[in-house]
Amino acid sequence: MKALLTRDLMLAIRAGGGFGLGLSFFLIVTVLVPFGVGPQTELLSRIAPGVLWIGALLACLLSLDRIFALDWEDGSLDLLATAPLPMEGIVSVKALAHWITTGLPLVLAAPVLGVLLSLPIPAYQWVVISLAVGTPALSVIGTFGAALTVGIKRGGLLMSLLVLPLYVPTLIFGAEVARRGAEGLTVQAPLLLLAGISFGVIALLPFASAAVLRINLR
Amino acid sequence: MVLSVRDLAVTRGGLAILEGVSFDLSPGEALVLRGPNGVGKTTLLRSVAGLQPPETGTVTGAEDQIAYAAHSDGLKAMLSVTENLKFWASVFGLSDIEPALVAFDLTDLRNRMAGTLSAGQKRRLGLARLMVTGRPIWILDEPTVSLDVTSVALFADAVRMHLKGGGSALMATHIDLGLTEARVLDLTPFKAAPRTRQMDEAFL
């Protein structure tokens, strides 16, 4: 399993698209917001936590179909299925690889982009923490969506339609942590709920994703 | 470990295409499945490899014994020859890839990117991948497609070495494999009589 992770990470780096894709999209979305909403800083700073979260979420969504598509096309998914690795393990490693190549960079880039949106000072740490806790869930849920639509040609749009409603709880609690952090309120409740969802999803969803992948490989 | 297949029926897209297929594959033996294109060679191999549940019949002796190589040999163009082999070796819990490199004469291509290899070299790398898995039973789907005569001979030697080492090989092809001593099983007689798809029986 570790080999699968290192291979996926190497592929992401070598193919170049891996890291850059999510980050550049996140940057573009964050830059577009002031154009759309107007440059008044007090307005921007109020919506900054939400915008950062939505940007990160969409960046995750964009790079989901690459998770299985490459292995599906060149047949290595079939070969992996005959390997001694449990399918749940393969799916979790794929989600982890997606998180490292896409989720993590978003967490690191968020404060930098926060400056663009004049994010209030106390909010910086909470945006980073909420994203750090929330993005793993986005990757695992996304992997489930990617597995569902791996066999469907041009399944990207369908995957977004399936995955976005599943993102709602994570988005609500994540953005809530960031927003409360910005206003200096206690963030304990939404943070715990966010963590609860993330851990629950990480623990349970791979079984569903594995089942779906087995069906698609049939 | 003897791989025995009893009365296997396989479907493609729900349609039954082969039925009543039975054969044994004991260590040190090679079996070539022949038959026109579309008779169901690939589907049968996938069922034996466990990728696809057969409609009826049993496959015994295949638990954790099988190394499967399909048309597309699952090589990552962006990884070098050694990286590809090292990956597949560790997936199967091994790490020694030297014998495979030697057997398939890939030693001088060691650090070349898989993407830059010729079709023949890629196929040889695919077969080397099989060797690296350490699994006794090789299942090969059209292994000698796009190989020139020398590569086919190289392939035949590698398979013979594998057989001498106590392994066995199940191959599907409609062209010459250069393996004169292999047993041949023609699949045409096992063609399934046209009957309703299993999933449709409830509706007819």
Place this chain on the structure above:
Amino acid sequence: MSLWEYANPVKFIRTTDKVLPWVWALTGICLVTGLVWGFFFTPDDFRQGSTVKIIYIHVPSALMAINAWLMMLVASLIWIVRRHHVSALAARAAAPVGAVMTLIALATGAFWGQPMWGTWWAWDPRLTSFLILFLFYLGYMALWEAIENDDTAADLTSILCLVGSVFAILSRYAVNFWNQGLHQGATLSLDKEENISDVFWFPLLFCIAGFVLLFVALVFLRTQTEIRARRTRALLAREGQA
């Protein structure tokens, strides 16, 4: 004769053919009496004025929107466990009806809230969770259309339904957390005093019965259609194969 007898598609069609006319008749009676009674013969509410009449469509449709998804969940479970085609096709048949019920609940909720809240859409937690439920319906229906092989489609959509239900419940509470909520208290709840007065109660019962019967009738009809469509594909496949 156990319930699983009806899993046989041909028998399902035969029995539903016998039952359907009665169900349609009952639906008509309940709907007409409930709506006419509620619309013409109930007084205005002292606080909300005549908007209270919207209750006769908002509450039943909201109820059906949720129960439709529950029915699909149960049907998906039956498909996964017992592999009965009828239950998978019934789930597929129920999805559009559930989606329409959700749309009605959303529209009537917005119309009803407009005079009170002063805006057409006030992101009220319950209405928002219906909006999310509607997205789940869309995703579910889209997945059915996207996959050719019938059995794989049934498998994948059932798993989506299972996972979706968990997230729908999660969203339900997340939305509550996210906005303090403007929706009025539960219209139908077991403790008597919080309930609406009797004069509104009886017509509402008829409306609910009417909506439930309408749902059942539509699902029977649409499931029959799905079975026939499936039978057509099966015959064509056999013809193609011969």
Place this chain on the structure above:
Amino acid sequence: MPELGKYAFAVLSSYGVTIVLLSVIVLVSFRRARKVRANLEEIENRARD
């Protein structure tokens, strides 16, 4: 017609929307049922003779 007062628009339009949506789903279901049934019968006859 009951006196709907200033909320007439809200009440009437919500009833209107409901009736429209319900009739759409019912009509679509019936039309599709008829089309599929006809298609099936046509194939069954062809298969029989």
